[in-house]
Amino acid sequence: MNYQRFFEEAIDQLHAERRYRVFADLERIVGSFPRAIWRSNGRAEEITVWCSNDYLGMGQHPDVIGAMQQAAGNMGSGAGGTRNISGNNHPLVELEHELADLHGKESALVFTSGFVSNEAAISTIARLLPNCLVLSDELNHASMIEGVRRSGTEKKIFRHNDVAHLESLLQQAGRERAKLIVFESVYSMDGDIAPIAAIADLAKKYNAMTYIDEVHAVGMYGQRGGGITEREGLADRIDIIEGTLAKAFGTLGGYISGPSAVVDAVRSYAPGFIFTTALPPAIAAAATASIRHLKASQSERDAQQRQAAHTKTVLAAAGLPVMPSDTHIVPILVGDPELCKMASDRLLGVHGIYIQPINYPTVPRGTERLRVTPTPFHSDALINELQDALVETWDALGIPYATAGSPAVAQSDRIVPLLVPQSGG
Numbered sequence: 001m002n003y004q005r006f007f008e009e010a011i012d013q014l015h016a017e018r019r020y021r022v023f024a025d026l027e028r029i030v031g032s033f034p035r036a037i038w039r040s041n042g043r044a045e046e047i048t049v050w051c052s053n054d055y056l057g058m059g060q061h062p063d064v065i066g067a068m069q070q071a072a073g074n075m076g077s078g079a080g081g082t083r084n085i086s087g088n089n090h091p092l093v094e095l096e097h098e099l100a101d102l103h104g105k106e107s108a109l110v111f112t113s114g115f116v117s118n119e120a121a122i123s124t125i126a127r128l129l130p131n132c133l134v135l136s137d138e139l140n141h142a143s144m145i146e147g148v149r150r151s152g153t154e155k156k157i158f159r160h161n162d163v164a165h166l167e168s169l170l171q172q173a174g175r176e177r178a179k180l181i182v183f184e185s186v187y188s189m190d191g192d193i194a195p196i197a198a199i200a201d202l203a204k205k206y207n208a209m210t211y212i213d214e215v216h217a218v219g220m221y222g223q224r225g226g227g228i229t230e231r232e233g234l235a236d237r238i239d240i241i242e243g244t245l246a247k248a249f250g251t252l253g254g255y256i257s258g259p260s261a262v263v264d265a266v267r268s269y270a271p272g273f274i275f276t277t278a279l280p281p282a283i284a285a286a287a288t289a290s291i292r293h294l295k296a297s298q299s300e301r302d303a304q305q306r307q308a309a310h311t312k313t314v315l316a317a318a319g320l321p322v323m324p325s326d327t328h329i330v331p332i333l334v335g336d337p338e339l340c341k342m343a344s345d346r347l348l349g350v351h352g353i354y355i356q357p358i359n360y361p362t363v364p365r366g367t368e369r370l371r372v373t374p375t376p377f378h379s380d381a382l383i384n385e386l387q388d389a390l391v392e393t394w395d396a397l398g399i400p401y402a403t404a405g406s407p408a409v410a411q412s413d414r415i416v417p418l419l420v421p422q423s424g425g
Contacts, residue, residue, distance in 0.1 A: 122147025219248025
């Protein structure tokens with residue numbers, strides 16, 4: 001049997017569907033973010049990155065880099081093994097205390113990634129609850145879907161942000177059955193926000209636990225960067241808050257925070273935690289430094305939200321199909337996988353602008369898009385350069401602009417004043 005043939009055919013299928021992904025060889029430049037060096041075909045040139053999840057540029061902050069360097073110098077590069085073998089390195093202990101405080105919870109637990117934290121925590125919590133029913137938003141991240149699947153419990157999918165549909169499923173289950181509602185605060189492909197207060201109300205009414213993924217919101221919203229739940233004063237109404245250290249905090253890792261008994265149960269039962277090498281002390285120390293800084297400093301959030309709002313305004317004014325977004329995420333509709341890839345390639349090759357195409361299965365077919373994430377370091381001049389490059393690319397490739405009656409135009413005035421608290425509807 002020619003085993004390799006099956007893998008070649010699988011890759012050929014991705015090429016045929018225009019879904020094959022190519023990763024750019026990039027080297028970020030500390031002090032010049034969002035500039036980076038792009039290497040291709042033996043050449044190296046400086047380009048501008050417009051799709052980084054390092055939303056606040058904390059990956060280059062002097063306090064974060066300094067904490068990482070000091071910890072590595074004192075404790076070495078690695079963790080030495082799983083926590084069951086090597087114990088807790090002290091920076092991890094400090095980091096978990098900092099995270100519990102950030103969300104006003106009793107306890108927190110750090111994992112090696114946000115994917116692992118969702119997969120391990122959701123599967124373990126649901127599995128430990130007797131006859132648990134998991135109710136999951138239809139647009140939840142793949143890591144949450146995997147956690148639900150691995151739990152082995154019954155699941156029901158409710159329509160995205162549809163509180164009425166969720167309530168009907170809760171009614172069917174009844175108050176006495178164990179129930180876990182899993183959803184996100186900020187949905188990263190559309191930039192919309194969950195109706196957190198309404199979901200918390202339903203959880204109380206029908207005696208359900210709640211689990212929220214705040215990975216695209218921690219560091220970004222709230223007086224101390226606790227996310228949408230902090231901004232809206234709802235953190236105490238959510239049982240488990242999950243987040244990441246790899247986006248706004250600029251480092252690596254994922255975590256959960258919540259009641260001590262729940263967190264300890266996940267620590268004690270989740271294979272994804274038990275059998276994985278711990279986060280290295282240098283990364284933990286860097287993450288702690290980032291969280292502490294953003295707890296005290298609002299300037300990064302203010303600048304980022306200002307530049308995100310300005311980007312939406314400038315691109316929409318040029319007639320580009322900016323999709324409605326309530327947050328810092330700026331999706332630009334292309335609607336075709338091949339054109340989306342061609343647009344990304346042209347922006348990089350002709351204009352020195354890197355924006356990775358977002359295609360199926362990350363988003364539904366026909367909604368392929370470019371996803372722009374402005375940071376405090378994307379100046380007004382860079383925003384104007386982006387507008388010019390997108391217009392040239394749209395014209396060169398014949399990509400449709402926004403038209404009257406389209407979702408992008410019909411709601412193009414929905415540029416949310418991000419400095420003003422919003423209800424999550």
